[in-house]
Amino acid sequence: MRILDHDAVRRAYPMDRAIGLMAGAMRDYSAGTITQPLRTILRPASDSALLGTMPCHVAGEDGAPRGFGIKAMVLKPDNPARGLELHLGVVLVFDPDTGSPLALMNASAVTAVRTAAVSAVATRELAREDAGDLAILGSGVQARSHLEAMSLVRRLHRVRVWSRTPDNAAAFRDWAAGSLGVQVEVAGSVGEALKDADLVCTTTATRDPLVEAEMLAPGVHVNAVGASFIDCRELSSRAVASARVFVDSRESAGKESLDLRAPRDEGLVGEDHILAELGEVLLGTAEGRTASDDVTLYKSLGLAAQDVVSGFAVARRAAELNLGTEVSIG
């Protein structure tokens, strides 16, 4: 079995490659060739942390990833204050022929890339062609990978960031200039960041809504990434009600998203407010954006399919590049 740390995963899994792979994964998920249960979230009463387990089987053809895999990760709310990542865990993929463990890898690196890559696919499908005024809420791991991913699918002419901790927003600005060569403006408020933006990525760990309907400009596309558990929201109910809504999975959206459940519970929207899965748009069985002034919203929750397809791709590329360490577990 090959063991791959954060750096090895990132070297084996560049963002441009991930975008193509994730488009395929989302298409396969909606076409029904991927078998996966809803993830399990274990929340012990005695601990503020949670354990998420996300297994799946992918049935890729023509050389595409195939076989079983699982992501297991612990989310510790206090970790960022300790200088650690919010989620820590592993992705494990199994040899498709024998079922023996093939590769075990750092899940944070996989999650950072795959989540932003799927948002890039959503942006390519749903944002206006000329969208290039990007606002990012949050300045952490996902904010960084989203800036990289957005810059690959749209020509960005302005980028603003807002973060709860101004020093972290400034550090993000400096990182963007140094690592990606992208100039970023630090906004003093969420409203200031979003004003006239036509592309928005929300990547915060807030529990309460930050984005109000009136902050969203006509024609904007929003990738809402942060609130990926049922007790968190980034968007107000009216903001969601004002948008054409797309999701990674109807099943997950129905059960795991408070952003989507709250406006339904409040009677602002019906069950049919979720228009389609991203994969259905990719398959051509559902319509995406219909007008240049539509507000489109892609609500990302994260799927095992994304982790496992990524895991197989990382394992294959790492073997080609001889990255990581081979161990025998008998």
Ligand code: NDP
């Ligand atoms: P990081 O810890 O790296 O970043 C968290 C960000 O959230 C920081 O910018 C922080 O701001 C901000 N934040 C934290 N609490 C609040 C608050 N109360 N109000 C406003 N902002 C806040 O985490 P990640 O980037 O890894 O993850 C970000 C979010 O995305 C998390 O909620 C995570 O669960 C979710 N996620 C979703 C995935 C999906 O597939 N949809 C996949 C992975 C993560 P500051 O530093 O300025 O204080």
